[in-house]
Amino acid sequence: MEVSDHWNDFPRLYRRLTPLLVRRAVLGGEHGVPADVVASRLREAGCLEWAPGLTDALRAVGVTWWRAVLHGEVRGAGGNPDAGEALGVLTVASGTVRPWLGIWAATRTPYADALLAEYIAQLPYSVGDLGDGWWDEDPRHDPRREVAAWLLRDVRDRLNGLTPDDVMALNEVRCTF
Template identity: 50%
Template structure:
């Protein structure tokens, strides 16, 4: 296990510790989708919940639960550990949206800080691992939507001079340049974050010297970038 992967595991263990104070409570919700056995299991010890049930709750709409924020907060260590290790089998973008709906940034400081430490450690581990358990695009999308900001994560990528980071960059560029998706790219299950302008500017300026892809010189992309800058300056 690499140093960065070990740091991620340490952050996940710290997340478990921070959330250990979240006590079980009687969970009530949609009895059409969840039987009495499921609700009883969700009301019991966190480590005894089945992976399938945790995955179901991770993706479920908030209206299915009488107290969605409390339930999602309690299950966060299980959900996040499975997500960052690629074992959740739920759209990563949906996890970010659900965490936002659960109001994770308003949780008690030790909980929110522990979760933010996981985002940072996960991003560093992703940039130093190729291939990674979760694609770099999905990782970036989750942490961007969850935190509501893209630039700090891009800055970390810029500063990470490692072969894996460059390989991830090449894969990312190849992905977002298909049919010019970069010109209208939104992150999040519900397209919460418009990443087009920031991403295109970053690719054409901050890491262009590391991107061996001539498609970035396409006049259409350059015109789109300049037009976006003109609109920004005019505003």
């Protein structure tokens, strides 16, 4: 939980601790660590530039965890994580939102649809929070715009009728960020 400059050779240390920290973040429980902090520290440690085997392993854990979230199969001290929180964690850690949106769009279950409805009910905060912990600060890579467009275009038919306020909020997010 310490800031990265507290440690000597933080990237190397974090790479060594990653299996333990990711496991604790994903599983939660008594010894869990905040997943959003782990994601931010992974980016700080340069996880996107690690050796392919390491980045592939992180991606595989992310895919498995995201699918478990979307199917309501994650069990921890706090129960199932909020889809918006999980999406934010995965987006920050991986540097992209696209694969996670693709998996959500392909997961056509009542539970995944209920998560979409919950995500929409929390607008604009659910989409706006995606920028938290985003290290690149490059507006071309800001995930909020992409998520708003995805909601309006790719999964709109699963949202049981967006209200005019919802559409306005999504369009505002899409055009602002």
